[in-house]
Amino acid sequence: MPRPTQATIDFSALAHNLAVVRQYAPRSRIMAVIKADAYGHGLLHAANALKTVDGFALLELDAAICLRDAGYRQPILLLEGFFSTQELGLLEQYQLSTVIHHSEQVAMLLESKQRVDLFLKINTGMNRLGLAPEQFHKVMSMFKGNRCANTITLMTHFACADDPSEKESVIQQLQYFEMATQGYNYPRSLANSAAIIRYPETHADWVRPGIMLYGISPFPDQTASDLNLRPVMTLSSRIIAIQNLKCGDKVGYHGLFQADRAMRIGIVACGYADGYPRHAPTNTPVLVNNQHTRLLGRVSMDMLAVDLTDIENAELNSPVILWGKEITVDEIAHRAGTIGYELLCAVAPRVEKVCF
Structure with missing residues (x-):
């Protein structure tokens, strides 16, 4: 597959x-x-x-x-x-x-x-x-x-x-x-x-x-929704692994996130080589099973981690939305200290484009 x-x-x-x-x-x-x-x-x-x-x-x-x-x-x-x-x-x-x-x-x-x-x-x-x-x-x-x-x-x-x-x-x-x-x-x-x-x-x-x-939106003070514009691209992936953490366990390179309780996390098949911003910090919003959750730790080249602790029915192959209608690319860009233009243009050739 x-x-x-x-x-x-x-x-x-x-x-x-x-x-x-x-x-x-x-x-x-x-x-x-x-x-x-x-x-x-x-x-x-x-x-x-x-x-x-x-x-x-x-x-x-x-x-x-x-x-x-x-x-x-x-x-x-x-x-x-x-x-x-x-x-x-x-x-x-x-x-x-x-x-x-x-x-x-x-x-x-x-x-x-x-x-x-x-x-x-x-x-x-x-x-x-x-x-x-x-x-x-x-x-x-x-x-x-x-x-x-x-x-x-x-x-x-x-x-x-x-x-x-x-x-x-x-x-x-x-x-x-x-x-x-x-x-x-x-x-x-x-x-x-x-x-x-x-x-x-x-x-x-x-x-x-x-x-x-x-x-x-071309403006910092107005959203796309304010201007009646609809996002065209949705960047999505799936959960490819699940880890159960104990309080004190760290996540990813340099352990930038440390669990303060028992947690369940998902590993998503998307990283900066796909165009997701490496500098997106912990708490950047993500959707899993159409439920809001957050990014954890440092984004890797091919993977990133998300919090599944409070996500109902999250399992292997659960769908993940990284940006689209519910979470705009501008919001992700703002969290990462850049602009939506850059993220759209940075989507890698290896990412399959599906049109409808």
Whole structure:
């Protein structure tokens, strides 16, 4: 039998979350962000559930080609663009769109004479990727009358849209973008998940939902449930061993948990090599037989321990939910000192993905 650790992907939850995006941005086209193997949910699984969107955005050229080969005809945008002139031929062949964010990409494109759909990214304050305004104007003049720019869309990315105390930062970036692009009548793409929800003035022609599609809140002060988002992934496993402890017995590496009474514990077939966070501490919530219990001691590479003392009918092969609807991935991430994004993306290839 296969190892029992599974990541169950709920297509209906993905479709529901897409409908929520449409409620927030009814007049914008939707470019679903499915980078990093759709945030760990499986590229083709997610694309199938999101097949009614207007476009897809990701990073990896091979993943974009995979989508084309699977029959997806929507625009597919490479968010970091291309890295060599050799890739430009594939962009034209597969009709892939590319972000342009530095002058070297412009030079490669002009030299290659390929015809590509372009998203020109302007750095409005995040200082990660993007053309400075003076570079942007120069690039636009270079593309004027040049056939390599099949279509042009203007874009930027907000650094602090998820922080409720940074509204002024979002407004400043938006104003900076509007000033830089004044006089250019091209489609625009600005809003990520956080901006889609909180800043309708940023919606423009294209919105780029990412984490909200997978049922995770982009905000520290609001839960997914507050936003009517449903978790898409459930990480589950089973009890593969049971130990009976005496008062004073220790559990796991370095004995980080010590029993203060007689206890019954279960060993679960899931560890940090599966994507469960190693730094999750004792008392991190777990479900066994749909009953709430807790993690005990240090998470190992392949296993972790849970408290079965008060769990009715717990036995070998009892089902275990590590995150999902009852216990959100954000709660586990918070306990482990990280964010839900990281946990979703860290689910290991050896974890079987089951879709329904």
